[in-house]
Amino acid sequence: EPEVTQTPSHQVTQMGQEVILRCVPISNHLYFYWYRQILGQKVEFLVSFYNNEISEKSEIFDDQFSVERPDGSNFTLKIRSTKLEDSAMYFCASRGDRGRNSPLHFGNGTRLTVT
Amino acid sequence: AQTVTQSQPEMSVQEAETVTLSCTYDTSENNYYLFWYKQPPSRQMILVIRQEAYKQQNATENRFSVNFQKAAKSFSLKISDSQLGDTAMYFCAFISQGGSQGNLIFGKGTKLSVKP
Numbered sequence: 179e180p181e182v183t184q185t186p187s188h189q190v191t192q193m194g195q196e197v198i199l200r201c202v203p204i205s206n207h208l209y210f211y212w213y214r215q216i217l218g219q220k221v222e223f224l225v226s227f228y229n230n231e232i233s234e235k236s237e238i239f240d241d242q243f244s245v246e247r248p249d250g251s252n253f254t255l256k257i258r259s260t261k262l263e264d265s266a267m268y269f270c271a272s273r274g275d276r277g278r279n280s281p282l283h284f285g286n287g288t289r290l291t292v293t
Numbered sequence: 294a295q296t297v298t299q300s301q302p303e304m305s306v307q308e309a310e311t312v313t314l315s316c317t318y319d320t321s322e323n324n325y326y327l328f329w330y331k332q333p334p335s336r337q338m339i340l341v342i343r344q345e346a347y348k349q350q351n352a353t354e355n356r357f358s359v360n361f362q363k364a365a366k367s368f369s370l371k372i373s374d375s376q377l378g379d380t381a382m383y384f385c386a387f388i389s390q391g392g393s394q395g396n397l398i399f400g401k402g403t404k405l406s407v408k409p
Contacts, residue, residue, distance in 0.1 A: 211396065221338075221384060234396055269338060281328060282397055284338035292388040 184270050184285035191260055191292055199255045199288045202269030210253045211271040211282060212245065214238065221269065225255065247287045297387050299400035304308045305409055306375045312371045313360075314403045316385030324390035327361070327368045328397070333381040341383070344368065348392075375407045 183202045203210050205272050212224040225235040227245055234268040242258045253272075257264055267289050296319045306312035318327070329341040344352045344361050351359050356376075360369045372379055385400040 186368075212396075221399040223396040223398070226396050236396075267336065281340045281343055282338075283340075284330075287336045287338075289336075 180284035182270055182272055182283050184268075184288050186288060187292055188289045189291070191293055195257050197257050197260055197290065198203055199257075199268050199270075199290070201253045201255070202251055203270065203272030204251055204274075204283055205251070205253070207272035207274050207283070209233075209273045210245075210247070211273075212255045213269040213271060214286075215267040215269065215287075216263075217266070224268075240293065253260070257290075260290075262292050265290055265292045295387055295389065295398050297385050297398050297400035299383075299385055299403050301362045302401070302406045303406070305406040305408055306372075308375055308377060310375055311371060311373045311404070312375055312405065314372075314383050314385075314405065316368045316370070316400055318366050318368065318385070318387050320366070320387065320389065322389050326388050326390065327359075328386040328388075329357070329368075329370045330343065330384045330386060330399075330404070331379075331381045332384065333378075338384075351389060370381075372405075377406060377407050377409060380407045 179265045185200045210227040213221050214224055217280045223236050225239045244256045246254050267287045269287045270285045273280045273282050297315045325346045327344045331339045332340045342352050342357050344359055349352045351361050356373045358371045382402045382404050384402045386397045388397050
């Protein structure tokens with residue numbers, strides 16, 4: 179069964195540095211998402227992406243965040259200047275074009291640690 | 294705004310027994326979808342079961358079933374014949390059918406431990 183893949187599984191970075199989290203969604207999917215889960219807390223929506231543009235974003239997704247689909251297969255999340263509070267699990271997800279009943283397929287996540 | 298509430302932070306159950314995880318949600322919409330996701334220690338988010346709000350029949354997937362009470366805005370998950378591999382965080386999630394909000398909204402999760 180096709181799956182969403184995320185790299186790296188764990189990223190450690192210093193405060194103020196830029197990080198890029200990478201995701202390869204399922205190949206025939208059209209909607210892409212990033213979610214965040216701070217340790218011990220619930221999964222929070224960051225941004226959704228469709229037709230090469232952001233379709234929705236949460237208030238968490240401020241100017242230090244950006245997303246890109248550079249080559250038709252990868253879907254990246256960039257954090258420009260990381261803060262300690264950005265430490266979290268970041269999940270990429272995708273779904274096909276069969277309506278919102280189609281479940282999101284999640285990757286295994288990238289654990290980001292900002293020191 | 295839609296919200297999802299899971300009032301049980303942690304639960305435990307003996308292997309082979311049945312456990313029910315609670316979820317309530319708040320929305321003014323009539324058409325939406327509800328999901329239960331499982332997150333084992335491996336961190337993966339795995340879909341367990343889904344329910345369309347317009348369907349009165351409760352969804353079932355093998356040992357997993359839901360009790361969907363639309364009027365009460367309740368969506369509980371029942372796990373029958375619990376297995377050790379069911380040990381995980383379980384998240385209830387909501388998505389509206391229409392409107393601009395196309396993203397899943399999650400509850401805080403319930404940590405389920407299945408004991409041998």
